[in-house]
Amino acid sequence: MSVFTPLQRDELEAFLAPYRLGRLRDFQGIVAGSENSNFFVSLEQGEYVLTLIERGPRQDLPFFIELLDVLHRAGLPVPYALRSEDGDALRELAEKPALLQPRLPGKHVVEPNPHQCAEVGRLLARLHLATREHILERASDRGLDWMQEQGPSLALSLPEDQLPLLRDGLAEIAELRPKLLALPRANLHADLFRDNVLFEGSHLTGVIDFYNACSGPMLYDLAIAVNDWCSHPNGEIDGERSEPLLAAYSALRRFTPAEAELWQPMLRVACVRFWLSRLIAAQRHEGKTDVQVKDPGEFHRLLSARQHPQSVLPFAF
Ligand SMILES: Nc1ncnc2c1ncn2[C@@H]1O[C@H](COP(=O)(O)OP(=O)(O)OP(=O)(O)O)[C@@H](O)[C@H]1O
Ligand SMILES: N[C@@H](CCO)C(=O)O
Known part of the structure; x- marks a missing residue:
């Protein structure tokens, strides 16, 4: 526990x-x-x-x-x-x-349906709209710089067949960094996984665990959420869930062309971030049976699947 x-x-x-x-x-x-x-x-x-x-x-x-x-x-x-x-x-x-x-009411959903994914998209848009005019500045302590610092040494702990994927991911982050940082900003939850949201039926009743919240590009929050809420077990994106999530978001805040252009890379950046943090957690808690350690391999699968486009931002709506 x-x-x-x-x-x-x-x-x-x-x-x-x-x-x-x-x-x-x-x-x-x-x-x-x-x-x-x-x-x-x-x-x-x-x-x-x-x-x-x-x-x-x-x-x-x-x-x-x-x-x-x-x-x-x-x-x-x-x-x-x-x-x-x-x-x-x-x-x-x-x-x-x-x-x-x-204490907020509701339960976590493990297998979200399209309606619940749409609720998540709406929630994220409301969070961004509530903060983008008066952003409370806080750099993420697991942001792009952290990934560049931690990535190379963590890569050494990986099996050889996983190494190139992480190295390519880190190289892409270095290359795209200025463009990613120039995207429209707000406050972000930055960790909107299924285990940080509560539902009663199809109604979203709570968002918890803001301890990764920061200021940054809004698109990053979408990428984190789509990766967790809308992926098949093999890592591929399930359009039945990602489309309602993105459409519900864009009904409240339209995506910009720059966001549409950077959507695929942003999905990969979000994979790298959680792959690295899970590798660190797995090393830190190795052998402990009383600490919940999440599988780093999940983000290896997701990042592999994100090498080919599977999701399009509905920016032209
Ligand atoms: N305000 C709340 N209302 C209802 N349940 C809550 C609340 N805060 C926390 N919980 C419950 O406690 C659990 C752990 O909380 P939380 O996710 O914040 O922990 P954490 O250690 O910071 O998590 P993580 O591993 O996601 O970073 C949640 O999954 C949820 O079930
Ligand atoms: N949500 C994170 C853990 C907390 O940052 C993960 O699933 O790896």
Whole structure:
């Protein structure tokens, strides 16, 4: 189970008291998730999620809190940091930065249908439209520079037959970097996988885990989402799911010609990013049975399949 920092009931009760949400009924470590420690917390006044931040620079936490406040005010179904009676959103528990957020309803979908994919496209467009006029600047700590820095040494850990694909991916990123960075920008979720979205039936009820959020090209968010939501097991894109996702997005924000031109490379960039981060996580947690480690090989398959165009951006709509 991915709870890196176990909690005692009395330390949790002391932490929760300043929120004035009533007595602690129950709490439980959350198995899903691989980066932070999360707990479902049941209090007299409702259901909440406590997150202990395990990774990443502490100085960025005010950015996440502010972004979620902006998105919450824009009516998006996101968690946001509750304030203690002293007005503090970011506190400390077990020597880790800690946030208490409302628990959102719904469940993750593993095999999304076209309607759910369209909901994801709409959600992303709303996120981008809510932030693009007043972008909260934060460079991704897993952006293009990070890929260029980490890629070559991680490539050495790969089986020889996978090496050329990663090397080509990194070379393409180096070549296209100025064009990618010139694309229209907003705030991005930058990790919109199925396990970060909640649904009740076909209704999208929550988007969680904004700890990779950053500022950057909006197209990158689409590429990350299409790769995860719309891929067949062999890595190829399923048009039955990608078309509704992209069409629902473009109904709210039209793609530009530059975005249409860079769509295929952007899908590959998003593959490289998660291939690398999964390789790092697999090395870091090797041999541990209590940490959820996602398969890096999935992004090898996706990147192989992305060598040939399978999806077109509907920019001419
Ligand atoms: N606000 C919330 N409402 C409902 N459930 C939540 C909420 N926050 C987290 N969860 C649950 O906790 C799980 C883990 O949360 P999260 O994805 O944020 O963890 P993480 O370790 O940061 O994950 P990841 O591995 O995706 O980076 C989610 O899959 C979800 O089931
Ligand atoms: N969503 C990521 C993990 C968190 O960044 C992945 O599936 O590799």
